[in-house]
Amino acid sequence: xxxxxxxxxxxxxxxxxxxxxxxxxxxxxxxxxxxxxxxxxxxxxxxxxxxxxxxxxxxxxxxxxxxxxxxxxxxxxxxxxxxxxxxxxxxxxxxxxxxxxxxxxxxxxxxxxxxxxxxxxxxxxxxxxxxxxxxxxxxxxxxxxxxxxxxxxxxxxxxxxxxxxxxxxxxxxxxxxxxxxxxxxxxxxxxxxxxxxxxxxxxxxxxxxxxxxxxxxxxxxxxxxxxxxxxxxxxxxxxxxxxxxxxxxxxxxxxxxxxxxxxxxxxxxxxxxxxxxxxxxxxxxxxxxxxxxxxxxxxxxxxxxxxxxxxxxxxxxxxxxxxxxxxxxxxxxxxxxxxxxxxxxxxxxxxxxxxxxxxxxxxxxxxxxxxxxxxxxxxxxxxxxxxxxxxxxxxxxxxxxxxxxxxxxxxxxxxxxxxxxxxxx
Amino acid sequence: xxxxxxxxxxxxxxxxxxxxxxxxxxxxxxxxxxxxxxxxxxxxxxxxxxxxxxxxxxxxxxxxxxxxxxxxxxxxxxxxxxxxxxxxxxxxxxxxxxxxxxxxxxxxxxxxxxxxxxxxxxxx
Numbered sequence: 001x002x003x004x005x006x007x008x009x010x011x012x013x014x015x016x017x018x019x020x021x022x023x024x025x026x027x028x029x030x031x032x033x034x035x036x037x038x039x040x041x042x043x044x045x046x047x048x049x050x051x052x053x054x055x056x057x058x059x060x061x062x063x064x065x066x067x068x069x070x071x072x073x074x075x076x077x078x079x080x081x082x083x084x085x086x087x088x089x090x091x092x093x094x095x096x097x098x099x100x101x102x103x104x105x106x107x108x109x110x111x112x113x114x115x116x117x118x119x120x121x122x123x124x125x126x127x128x129x130x131x132x133x134x135x136x137x138x139x140x141x142x143x144x145x146x147x148x149x150x151x152x153x154x155x156x157x158x159x160x161x162x163x164x165x166x167x168x169x170x171x172x173x174x175x176x177x178x179x180x181x182x183x184x185x186x187x188x189x190x191x192x193x194x195x196x197x198x199x200x201x202x203x204x205x206x207x208x209x210x211x212x213x214x215x216x217x218x219x220x221x222x223x224x225x226x227x228x229x230x231x232x233x234x235x236x237x238x239x240x241x242x243x244x245x246x247x248x249x250x251x252x253x254x255x256x257x258x259x260x261x262x263x264x265x266x267x268x269x270x271x272x273x274x275x276x277x278x279x280x281x282x283x284x285x286x287x288x289x290x291x292x293x294x295x296x297x298x299x300x301x302x303x304x305x306x307x308x309x310x311x312x313x314x315x316x317x318x319x320x321x322x323x324x325x326x327x328x329x330x331x332x333x334x335x336x337x338x339x340x341x342x343x344x345x346x347x348x349x350x351x352x353x354x355x356x357x358x359x360x361x362x363x364x365x366x367x368x369x370x371x372x373x374x375x376x377x378x379x380x381x382x383x384x385x386x387x388x389x390x391x392x393x394x395x396x397x398x399x400x401x402x403x404x405x406x407x408x409x410x411x412x413x414x415x416x417x418x419x420x421x422x423x424x425x
Numbered sequence: 426x427x428x429x430x431x432x433x434x435x436x437x438x439x440x441x442x443x444x445x446x447x448x449x450x451x452x453x454x455x456x457x458x459x460x461x462x463x464x465x466x467x468x469x470x471x472x473x474x475x476x477x478x479x480x481x482x483x484x485x486x487x488x489x490x491x492x493x494x495x496x497x498x499x500x501x502x503x504x505x506x507x508x509x510x511x512x513x514x515x516x517x518x519x520x521x522x523x524x525x526x527x528x529x530x531x532x533x534x535x536x537x538x539x540x541x542x543x544x545x546x547x548x549x
Contacts, residue, residue, distance in 0.1 A: 157484030
């Protein structure tokens with residue numbers, strides 16, 4: 001993937017030929033990062049948080065998620081896939097958890113690992129972190145890359161509240177990279193580690209991690225793409241099953257609500273929130289100190305958590321129901337977490353303090369910002385107030401702001417243009 | 426109309442100066458607060474917060490204003506017959522006024538006693 005062109009890489013691509021300029025994406029973007037000008041949509045890389053709303057809403061196949069092609073695994077001698085816990089909710093119930101996992105292995109990997117295998121460890125680590133950081137309330141989950149970026153751009157005052165440790169798939173990467181290289185006698189370059197992910201935010205995070213001290217993974221595959229390839233070979237796999245470890249109890253990680261229940265205990269009160277509009281509402285309340293009674297808040301940009309990611313194939317409610325069934329019926333192998341705990345205590349999973357990326361400020365100088373705001377309000381009184389987005393900005397306010405910041409003109413307003421001004425009568 | 430003031434120590438002069446000056450606000454933001462409308466109560470303070478973020482106001486100050494204005498807005502919705510939240514931004518200070526219509530307070534002196542409440546004894 002080409003990631004050199006922008007300071008802020010995003011796993012979302014606009015195909016201009018397909019774009020009709022309909023503005024559906026403009027209206028669903030939570031950070032107002034998209035504008036349509038000359039009937040083509042474009043994304044401001046500084047504002048985009050990779051939530052995937054635009055990908056899901058585009059009817060013209062003009063905004064497409066970018067992820068790596070499976071072929072790239074051929075560049076590595078030993079290939080490890082790490083599967084997001086939402087993956088197993090994608091399959092109909094005649095395809096068992098173990099069979100689906102075996103099929104992924106047979107796509108050309110030497111080993112498969114699961115995000116779900118570290119859920120117990122994560123819960124333990126999160127609880128410990130909460131107890132060690134009593135001065136910060138509430139602690140905010142950092143696993144969802146879209147939420148982390150949302151906080152950077154819209155709620156920078158809450159950055160210190162983020163759980164400043166790696167997400168489970170990155171922890172697993174750190175842990176397994178050393179372990180596999182040691183045991184198989186491989187050099188770092190020989191080992192390729194790939195994630196199978198449910199959303200564009202995770203693809204972006206693989207290619208441009210926030211706060212990570214070093215590059216971790218070698219690629220990210222979309223759940224939908226892997227699902228298609230698994231379906232091609234599934235009959236054969238079903239006829240030749242091999243024993244394989246599964247972690248049904250760990251699959252809770254894919255469901256934000258269940259994850260909060262796991263962390264919640266006598267001295268830790270947890271709240272779960274999913275869907276980016278709800279997340280923004282809750283973050284605003286956290287800012288007001290209105291939710292200080294919570295010790296931990298699980299925040300997920302997609303509906304129901306990672307099962308709602310835009311690279312999944314199954315409806316988030318159906319996938320959630322299937323995963324709940326697996327959790328209820330399955331027997332988990334409880335892996336030995338002592339080695340991982342040691343790494344945690346050695347500070348190996350720490351991330352550097354995340355920096356704000358404020359998008360709302362009109363100017364660094366508050367006096368200039370006030371003058372700009374005055375001008376915005378003047379333009380706002382001239383605009384019709386319909387918030388129709390036909391100009392290509394999401395609201396009349398956004399157009400007024402664009403005009404003052406030199407990115408648009410009053411002529412962009414379609415309604416004003418149509419209505420003959422009173423002088424012409 | 427009765428007005429009661431709490432002024433933080435050290436700010437008496439600054440507040441008096443503001444009240445006596447007739448300088449027009451740089452940016453105004455008015456929000457109606459309908460009586461007992463808890464669906465919209467809180468919207469005004471949330472909009473004020475967005476405005477202050479756009480102006481680049483320091484996040485600690487922003488959070489203090491947000492807490493105070495949210496509290497006041499909810500109180501107006503809950504206890505008055507409706508009112509209005511009037512925010513005025515100047516280049517070095519902010520004045521947020523809550524103006525409401527209501528039954529008033531029967532005994533203002535008593536109401537100012539810390540801990541005094543007209544709530545039922547069962548409410549702790």
